[in-house]
Structures are given as structure tokens and as C-alpha cells.
Amino acid sequence: MFNIEKIINFLPDNNSAALITSAENRRYISGFLSSSGAVVVTMLNVYLLVDFRYFEAAQKSVNKDIKVLEYKNLPESLNEIFKDNNIKRIYIEHSRVTLNEYENLKNQLNVQIDKEKDISKYLLDVRAVKTxxxxxxxxxxxxxxxxxxxxxxxxxxxxxxxxxxxxxxxxxxxxxxxxxxxxxxxxxxxxxxxxxxxxxxxxxxxxxxxxxxxxxxxxxxxxxxxxxxxxxxxxxxxxxxxxxxxxxxxxxxxxxxxxxxxxxxxxxxxxxxxxxxxxxxxxxxxxxxxxxxxxxxxxxxxxxxxxxxxxxxxxxxxxxxxxxxxxxxxxxxxxxxxxxxxxxxxxxxxxxxxx
Ligand SMILES: [Mn+2]
Structure with a gap:
């Protein structure tokens, strides 16, 4: 997809990933709209995580460079992806994640959340220039x-x-x-x-x-x-x-x-x-x-x-x-x-x- 390379540029190294949870940015990266879910971008892989309601539609519609996964428990699925890709730190959307969501991510994910760089700010700038x-x-x-x-x-x-x-x-x-x-x-x-x-x-x-x-x-x-x-x-x-x-x-x-x-x-x-x-x-x-x-x-x-x-x-x-x-x-x-x-x-x- 056209927008993935731009995100890869944001990542400092192989051990970092971007976790995108807002509906607009999930759609921007994957082209797929759903009421909940997540997108994970690492240097090598892009994942779209959706629940049962969206799995069939997502598999049929998204670009084949994106791995579509069905989750039952989102933090567990995220932790598996992070483990498989040897991810140590993630970047989240500062302007989209609520305080409750942040606390949950911090408690449930086995990676460090890096607060120095904001993927949502970065994406706003990227999204300003249209293809x-x-x-x-x-x-x-x-x-x-x-x-x-x-x-x-x-x-x-x-x-x-x-x-x-x-x-x-x-x-x-x-x-x-x-x-x-x-x-x-x-x-x-x-x-x-x-x-x-x-x-x-x-x-x-x-x-x-x-x-x-x-x-x-x-x-x-x-x-x-x-x-x-x-x-x-x-x-x-x-x-x-x-x-x-x-x-x-x-x-x-x-x-x-x-x-x-x-x-x-x-x-x-x-x-x-x-x-x-x-x-x-x-x-x-x-x-x-x-x-x-x-x-x-x-x-x-x-x-x-x-x-x-x-x-x-x-x-x-x-x-x-x-x-x-x-x-x-x-x-x-x-x-x-x-x-x-x-x-x-x-x-x-x-x-x-x-x-
Ligand atoms: Mn107007």
C-alpha cells in the first residue's frame, strides 16, 4: 500500500513498531474501515488485526502485503506479533489514545511504549499531502x-x-x-x-x-x-x-x-x-x-x-x-x-x- 513506506521511515530500527488504533489511521494505512482493531507496522511486516465481524471482509479487501489476523484478545495477539518480530518498543498515537487505553496498553503489552515520538502527529503531516x-x-x-x-x-x-x-x-x-x-x-x-x-x-x-x-x-x-x-x-x-x-x-x-x-x-x-x-x-x-x-x-x-x-x-x-x-x-x-x-x-x- 502507498502509505506503508512512509511509516517505515518513522521507525528508528528493527526492534521498534508503530501501533495504530484510531479508525482513520487504520483506514489510511490498510484501506480497511472497521469499528475496532489495530494496525502494527514493523520494518518488515504490516499487520491488520480485526475481530470476527470483519475478518472475512478484511481478507478479501486489503492489499496482500498486509497480513490480516483475527483476534479474540487484542493485547494477546499484539504480544505475539511483538514476540515474533523481536519488538522491544512501540510508538502509539498520542492524540488518539485515551488515558484509559494508554494505561491498558502499558499494563497488558510486553514492550516499552516510547513517548518521545508521536506517530499520530507524524501521520497528520504525512496525510496532509495527498496521493x-x-x-x-x-x-x-x-x-x-x-x-x-x-x-x-x-x-x-x-x-x-x-x-x-x-x-x-x-x-x-x-x-x-x-x-x-x-x-x-x-x-x-x-x-x-x-x-x-x-x-x-x-x-x-x-x-x-x-x-x-x-x-x-x-x-x-x-x-x-x-x-x-x-x-x-x-x-x-x-x-x-x-x-x-x-x-x-x-x-x-x-x-x-x-x-x-x-x-x-x-x-x-x-x-x-x-x-x-x-x-x-x-x-x-x-x-x-x-x-x-x-x-x-x-x-x-x-x-x-x-x-x-x-x-x-x-x-x-x-x-x-x-x-x-x-x-x-x-x-x-x-x-x-x-x-x-x-x-x-x-x-x-x-x-x-x-x-
Ligand atoms: Mn470547511
């Missing part, structure tokens, strides 16, 4: 989202409940081929659009409202993320002005994206412009984030983050302005970082539309 096959899955998730969005726009008119739109969208996203929705879909109207993560309710859209869609799909584990703000019936001058500022900020960030740029450069391109227009205090979140097996991944595109962008990172560009008790506007696309610039993975127009 072509990962990017294809993200694009597929985006295409499903776009098709569903265009279909649901037909339902959006004064008198329609926010929840009705969310439910229709979820149905369409699944019908159009997604494994599931990428997060609880945000479909909110009117004053509620000033809440960046507002929840759909039985509020009804009315003429003169903004309506915000923050939506996404999951395809073979990979997420998409897109936000569009549309006007219902009409938009007044203030709505148009704010929309234009957010769209220009989005484009300014987009222009800065390329291999070698800093995350802080991208964020400040959008933020400084919104500041200049007098709305800086109404833009309280970062300009973007990585997207992949999880909806929020590295890197965080924020003014304090000096991470250098690399080719094939996939990040969002999503500035917004939120005026309390009035309305909010956010516009978001996923962008692939290339050697020479930015490549949008979205194909939905961003000029203000009135439905």
Missing part, C-alpha cells in the same frame, strides 16, 4: 456534493424549512453515490446565517434572506467541503456589498495558494482585505483547513501558522463575514496546491445567485 488516488476520491466526493446541491436548489423558495433542505440534501448525497454525509449539513436562513455553524431548524426561508449551505459528502473515506450563500427572492445593497467583500477575500486567498507559500500568507490575504473594509472583527475563524479522511485535517490555514504549503495538499478557502442578528456570508471551495498555484476542486459558480 493522486486520494485526490480523485476527494474530487468524486465534491462532484456528488455539487450534483446534490444543484438538485436541491430547485426546492429552495420562500416558505421552505431549513430542515427540509437538510434532509433532502442528505438523501440526494447518498442517492448520488456517497458513503455518507461529511458532517451534519448546515442549511440555515436569514438571521441565523450569522452563526458560522448554525443548525437547521424548522425556520422557514423568506424573501430577502440569505441562505447558507455548508455541505459535503464522503466517498471511499474521503471528504468534500463546500459552502455557498445564496439570496432568496432578492438581496438588498448591504447584502450585496458584504457578499462582494467575502468573494473578493476568497479570491485574494486563492491567488496566494501555491507550493512554498505559508499558511499565514493565505489567511492574511483574505483577512487583511476584510479588515480594510472594516469587517475584521466579524471574521472570527481561520481562512481554511486541510481535508481528507477527516473533514478537518492539517494544515490549519491561519495567520499564526507558518506551515509551508506542499504540492498536493488539499485545503479549503473559506473566508466569511458574520453580522450578529443580521446575516452572514461564507464562500468555500476546496483547493489543490500545485507547484505553480491553486487548482480549485469545485465547479459551482460563486457569483451571487438569487433563487
Amino acid at each position: 493522486n488516488s486520494e485526490i480523485e476520491k476527494i474530487i468524486k466526493a465534491q462532484k456528488i456534493t455539487e450534483k446534490s446541491y444543484l438538485e436541491v436548489l430547485n426546492y429552495l423558495k420562500p416558505g421552505v424549512e431549513e430542515r427540509k433542505i437538510a434532509i433532502e440534501l442528505e438523501y440526494l448525497i447518498k442517492k448520488n453515490g456517497a458513503e455518507r454525509i461529511a458532517f451534519d449539513l448546515i442549511t440555515i436562513s436569514g438571521k441565523k446565517t450569522s452563526l458560522p455553524h448554525g443548525e437547521p431548524s424548522n425556520n422557514m426561508a423568506k424573501a430577502g434572506d440569505f441562505f447558507t449551505f455548508d455541505i459535503g459528502a464522503v466517498f471511499e473515506g474521503y471528504h468534500s467541503d463546500m459552502t455557498r450563500t445564496v439570496a432568496v427572492g432578492y438581496a438588498d445593497d448591504e447584502m450585496k456589498e458584504i457578499y462582494d467583500i467575502v468573494l473578493t477575500a476568497h479570491k485574494k486567498a486563492y491567488k496566494k495558494i501555491k507550493e512554498g507559500s505559508l499558511c499565514s500568507d493565505i489567511d492574511l490575504a483574505a483577512r487583511d482585505y476584510i479588515d480594510q473594509k472594516g469587517y475584521g472583527k466579524y471574521f472570527g475563524h481561520s481562512t481554511g483547513h486541510g481535508v481528507g479522511l477527516e473533514i478537518h485535517e492539517e494544515p490549519v490555514v491561519f495567520k499564526t501558522n507558518k506551515t509551508v504549503l506542499k504540492e498536493n495538499m488539499v485545503i479549503t478557502d473559506e473566508p466569511g463575514i458574520y453580522l450578529p442578528d443580521k446575516f452572514g456570508v461564507r464562500i468555500e471551495d476546496m483547493i489543490r496546491v500545485t507547484k505553480n498555484g491553486a487548482e480549485s476542486l469545485a465547479n459551482i459558480d460563486k457569483d451571487l445567485i438569487i433563487v
Whole structure:
């Protein structure tokens, strides 16, 4: 599998192994999704451990370089693998293992747990740069989202409940081929659009409202993320002005994206412009984030983050302005970082539309 070599680079010697227990990282390495289990990577061998419920499916689906084992007692099986491979120390996922799990591992495993190096931090950095096959899955998730969005726009008119739109969208996203929705879909109207993560309710859209869609799909584990703000019936001058500022900020960030740029450069391109227009205090979140097996991944595109962008990172560009008790506007696309610039993975127009 494409990701195994990168982990082997993390291991200092033949007597060490990585123990991966989180669902996303088990899936990242093995390509197999299960509610529980473990992946062990040594210099020479990779093991996927699953229980009875998943054993047949795992054997059929994973790459043959990975040894699939069925466990009844996970610590016992792990100890056998460690013994067979002469493993003395293991590395675990600091940001994914709970304190209880850590205590159990410490008590039940016959190896030392090395706390110097964190395999979860390392994997977050590795996962930030996507392979072509990962990017294809993200694009597929985006295409499903776009098709569903265009279909649901037909339902959006004064008198329609926010929840009705969310439910229709979820149905369409699944019908159009997604494994599931990428997060609880945000479909909110009117004053509620000033809440960046507002929840759909039985509020009804009315003429003169903004309506915000923050939506996404999951395809073979990979997420998409897109936000569009549309006007219902009409938009007044203030709505148009704010929309234009957010769209220009989005484009300014987009222009800065390329291999070698800093995350802080991208964020400040959008933020400084919104500041200049007098709305800086109404833009309280970062300009973007990585997207992949999880909806929020590295890197965080924020003014304090000096991470250098690399080719094939996939990040969002999503500035917004939120005026309390009035309305909010956010516009978001996923962008692939290339050697020479930015490549949008979205194909939905961003000029203000009135439905
Ligand atoms: Mn996002």
C-alpha cells in the first residue's frame, strides 16, 4: 500500500513498531474501515488485526502485503506479533489514545511504549499531502456534493424549512453515490446565517434572506467541503456589498495558494482585505483547513501558522463575514496546491445567485 513506506521511515530500527488504533489511521494505512482493531507496522511486516465481524471482509479487501489476523484478545495477539518480530518498543498515537487505553496498553503489552515520538502527529503531516488516488476520491466526493446541491436548489423558495433542505440534501448525497454525509449539513436562513455553524431548524426561508449551505459528502473515506450563500427572492445593497467583500477575500486567498507559500500568507490575504473594509472583527475563524479522511485535517490555514504549503495538499478557502442578528456570508471551495498555484476542486459558480 502507498502509505506503508512512509511509516517505515518513522521507525528508528528493527526492534521498534508503530501501533495504530484510531479508525482513520487504520483506514489510511490498510484501506480497511472497521469499528475496532489495530494496525502494527514493523520494518518488515504490516499487520491488520480485526475481530470476527470483519475478518472475512478484511481478507478479501486489503492489499496482500498486509497480513490480516483475527483476534479474540487484542493485547494477546499484539504480544505475539511483538514476540515474533523481536519488538522491544512501540510508538502509539498520542492524540488518539485515551488515558484509559494508554494505561491498558502499558499494563497488558510486553514492550516499552516510547513517548518521545508521536506517530499520530507524524501521520497528520504525512496525510496532509495527498496521493493522486486520494485526490480523485476527494474530487468524486465534491462532484456528488455539487450534483446534490444543484438538485436541491430547485426546492429552495420562500416558505421552505431549513430542515427540509437538510434532509433532502442528505438523501440526494447518498442517492448520488456517497458513503455518507461529511458532517451534519448546515442549511440555515436569514438571521441565523450569522452563526458560522448554525443548525437547521424548522425556520422557514423568506424573501430577502440569505441562505447558507455548508455541505459535503464522503466517498471511499474521503471528504468534500463546500459552502455557498445564496439570496432568496432578492438581496438588498448591504447584502450585496458584504457578499462582494467575502468573494473578493476568497479570491485574494486563492491567488496566494501555491507550493512554498505559508499558511499565514493565505489567511492574511483574505483577512487583511476584510479588515480594510472594516469587517475584521466579524471574521472570527481561520481562512481554511486541510481535508481528507477527516473533514478537518492539517494544515490549519491561519495567520499564526507558518506551515509551508506542499504540492498536493488539499485545503479549503473559506473566508466569511458574520453580522450578529443580521446575516452572514461564507464562500468555500476546496483547493489543490500545485507547484505553480491553486487548482480549485469545485465547479459551482460563486457569483451571487438569487433563487
Ligand atoms: Mn470547511
